Amino acid sequence: MILHCLFIQRKEQYEGQYAPELMSAIDEYTWDENPEGSEKEFQVILDQMKGDIMGHARINVEINQATIREKCLNVSTVFGEIV
Numbered sequence: 001m002i003l004h005c006l007f008i009q010r011k012e013q014y015e016g017q018y019a020p021e022l023m024s025a026i027d028e029y030t031w032d033e034n035p036e037g038s039e040k041e042f043q044v045i046l047d048q049m050k051g052d053i054m055g056h057a058r059i060n061v062e063i064n065q066a067t068i069r070e071k072c073l074n075v076s077t078v079f080g081e082i083v
Contacts, residue, residue, distance in 0.1 A: 001065035002028040006042045009055040023049070025061075 005025045010018040023045050033037045046056060 001063050003061045003063060004028070004031050004061050005061055007057050007059060008046075008049055008053045010052055016027045016061060020057075057082065059062065 003025045005019065006028075007020045008022045008023050009020050012018055024042060026038050042058065046053075
């Protein structure tokens with residue numbers, strides 16, 4: 001599975017002040033079903049952040065789909081309410 005990831009680098013007062021930040025990730029299946037909407041989602045984020053960033057990159061990351069599925073199915077999820 002491929003994840004399309006949008007990373008940004010915030011403007012810094014000194015080098016290394018901020019690490020690159022992952023702003024959005026879209027799996028390849030969602031991207032393929034709606035590439036225009038996916039690009040628009042990334043662009044909306046960039047437009048909102050434009051005064052605060054000095055750079056950005058879209059990086060495709062390949063991950064093992066079976067491993068992700070296994071993790072999702074073998075972790076208990078507890079739903080509740082904090083009172």
